[in-house]
Amino acid sequence: MSARLTDRVARLMRAMTIDEKIGQLNMLSGGLVVTGPGEPGDYMAALKAGSVGSLLNLFGRGQVREVQRIAVEETRLGIPLIFGYDVIHGHRTIFPIPLAEASAFDPALWERTARIAALEAAAEGLTLTFAPMLDVSRDPRWGRMAESGGEDPWLTARFAIAKVKGFQGDDLKSPLSIAATAKHLAAYGASVAGRDYAQVEVSERSLHEVYLPPFEAAVAAGVAAIMPAFTDMDNIPLTAHVAILRDMVRRQWGFEGVIISDYTAINELVPHGVAADVTEAAALALKAGVDIDLMGLAYVEGLPKALQSGAVSMEHIDQAAQRVLMLKEELGLFDDPYRDAAVKFDHKARRVEHRDIARDAARRSIVLLSNRGNILPVTQPPRRVAMLGPLANAQAEMLGPWSGAGLIEDMVPFLPGMRAAWHESEILYAPGVSIEGGDTKGIEAAVGFAERADIVLLCLGEERYMSGEAASRARPDLPGHQEALARAVLATGKPVIVLLSSGRPLIVPWLFEVAQAVLATWFLGSEAGHAVADVITGQWSPSAKLPVSWPADRGQVPVFYAHRPSGRPMAPANRYSSKYLDLPNEPLFPFGHGLSYTRFTHRDFNVSPSELRAGAKVTLSVSVRNDGPVAGEETVLFFLRDPVASVSRPVLELKGMGKAWLEPRQTKTVEITLSTDDLAFPGTDYAPRLEPGVIEFFAGPSARDEDLLKAEVHVVV
Known part of the structure; x- marks a missing residue:
């Protein structure tokens, strides 16, 4: 790192006190949104005291500019701040969740949507995103599968390269670029039993062949930052993993950027059982190579004591502070702390263009899973349509998890999308039941509409926060009373097309046996309703493919195509082979499955x-x-x-x-x-x-x- 230290950063390092250096390693929340546990605290007091180097969860041109002004004009050394946020699948314009977008198998699309997200985020003062998420995911019980590129390391590596390029553009100094963060290094997607934050058990070979390649690809693409996983590897939490963070990522891969802890992850080394207190936790993380403590205050509270005791050296602190300052240099913040050119970028004026791209991204992300009798497309508007189910007009759910600064009122759900496409049809709408909980009183009215209709669009699935972080589901099926609604509607004998919204494959094999067609509509973002209408009416022939294997039963999980051969591979006639007595080995739908309207x-x-x-x-x-x-x-x-x-x-x-x-x-x-x-x-x-x-x-x-x-x-x- 020191080999490329600029004169400005070198001068600052000589001028800074120990506390100011440690302050550069401290990232606090601006509190505009909440993305983790704990209170945001008084970040303004910390800023004026020179004990914060970056903020997350604060955006908006006016707010960011004023806080940056205080950093530049009212602190001793005038060091500008980095402003970070979870811009995962869009900022104001919301694109399909990453798992959905991965279904497009289209790096050009992935780069284009990340570029738009960067433009909109930069226009509101942001300079760093905690994306892309590169955890190879093979267990639909794990809610963060929604944020992933699916089960394959090669595909996820292509996703990594495209997203890094989209976010960072050709020049990180450009005011319309934002720094990307590759997360969560590594194997977070292999959490035991699909339970978020749980331990990880993977072989060293799986680590090298499956879970590390996407991160190495991101580093080769020039990613600015890396975030270690909350979880452990070989019983060592990644936040303190010297062999991975320092020896491999920094020395072998040559990564010179910033390593940012996950939210309070340094403090969590204590409950992990590898640190006795926050001082020891801070020392472990810093020596492993973690530069920024995100919302833990572990460095501010623990490093002075660790330095005094000799648990860390001044060299450790200097190296981390230099890397943070160099990222600010690379972002051009010392010369242009307000990124004035971004102020002139009017992303609202490009709203129509961005939403057109969101519509294209959404329809390219819809997977046609089944189409019995070629019921789809419906090229002639039916006389009467029943749109049923709790996801039919669920405007908020179209956002999906980690929806940036997207507004509910800007989302187009399925009902208005279909009404716009079939404006001459009579559309009967009834939710039937809520997504989870509630009663079944509305099922009767929904069935009545189905009986009167020529065709039924049955909109089922998850609530958006049932996927994403802290959203593990032991039974990833239809929540609440949706199965009762579906079975009652299907029993009418009317042709039923199911729109299945979720952040993971939902294990509902019975549904595919009865419904005429099922579309995986995931969470499609701002233009969900119009994109679905394009597909249903045949304006767009489905082209998406599954980036994950779709299980037939949760007893198969984890199931993925790239398994290793067995000494006794599955043989139907041989009892003593690798197979189930009560299920096939194969998933319901394989990796890459996706039907079209043509052959x-x-x-x-x-x-x-x-x-x-x-x-x-x-x-x-x-x-x-x-x-x-x-x-x-x-x-x-x-x-x-x-x-x-x-x-x-x-x-x-x-x-x-x-x-x-x-x-x-x-x-x-x-x-x-x-x-x-x-x-x-x-x-x-x-x-x-x-x-x-x-x-x-x-x-x-x-x-x-x-x-x-x-x-x-x-x-x-």
């Missing part, structure tokens, strides 16, 4: 050359034809398998993807190029290893075996 055929899968040496490249190509009646977009997934290696490899590994927009009867070739580095794997020492032998490649629309074409290449080392 795509994949053929002529070629791999060239057929023999590879280290340092060479291989091209994979497949022909895709639209054999259906309408135009549509197909995403081709490319997998590999190393069938014989020194370390047992997964049955499939995603290595690439490509898209093709096809008119009816049109054929295109989808092609990607890989290097032999992409074929390597962590060896017994976890260093990349390329071994000789056959590599199997696969191409197709999903990870389901019968969907895949196969080709081989021979590696010569």
